Amino acid sequence: MNRFLSHATNRIDAKGRVSVPSSFRGVLATLDIRELYCFQDFVFPAISAGGPELLDRFERQIAGEDPFSPQANEMSLLIHGGGVFMKLDQEGRLMVTDFIRDFTGITNEVTFVGRADHFQLWAPQVFQETQAAARQERRLRGLRPG
Amino acid sequence: MNRFLSHATNRIDAKGRVSVPSSFRGVLATLDIRELYCFQDFVFPAISAGGPELLDRFERQIAGEDPFSPQANEMSLLIHGGGVFMKLDQEGRLMVTDFIRDFTGITNEVTFVGRADHFQLWAPQVFQETQAAARQERRLRGLRPG
């Protein structure tokens, strides 16, 4: 599989590590991603993670603007100041640092959520509620599959 | 037959597996669908399942919008985070995971419901009631098939 799909919840162990779901690790291997670029999501209280080219994309977007514009400045504040590179250990586990905990509210468990070209780390409860709200709104707008 | 029709209820075994009705498997074979894209339905407490092109259709819909818009983000949360690929075992059975149980309320039995280009997994009781309610509403509005 070549994109991140579905969601799964894993436990954080006594050392503060959590296993990244095997299917996600498979995608990382397929895309030859060895290091994760993680940043505080722009919309949700979640950490988004993907390959380094994700950061490249953001930077190209900035480069297309006036480097002294408020937009470019703001964007850099988010993607540089709110981003970090992380690596998995050999069992495919990730350290859940305060960088992650503070922004997401994660404590004991992490819900991994696939987003096609990247995935996210959520506090389980928050994900449930946010997804339910999105579904509700979609229903009100009368949209359907197809 | 080239579309999913009718409904049937099958038992979940001790290992949490359930047989997909043979007629549905026949449709899958006809359409050359080897992997199921399953997602949490937008309207009903049911899991919808179809071929991978179902996801493609959703993604094309997203691609038509601003990728950073709240709508696109929300849609991705549902179809990527709320969707998963699943495969049948060689006997044509499906694992009933918590992903399915939590969203549908399914426990011992699954009602499979044909929806033309896809099919759905329901808790039997919920399906009965929802279908009865739909029939009732239709009657009140004085509408008839045809």
Add this chain to the structure above:
DNA sequence: CCAAATCCCATTGACCCCCATATGGTCCCA
């Protein structure tokens, strides 16, 4: 020199391949 991060190995349990059995329907023939 201490605390934290990483390596390495063990355990547990879930999932999947494979084969066996049950159940119900259809067809054929006497």
Add this chain to the structure above:
DNA sequence: TGGGACCATATGGGGGTCAATGGGATTTGG
């Protein structure tokens, strides 16, 4: 028309494999 052979589907379960998890031992960095 009734009985029985035959077949497809649904269901049950053994056992191997792999992912998630736990924790001791070693290294790294401040």
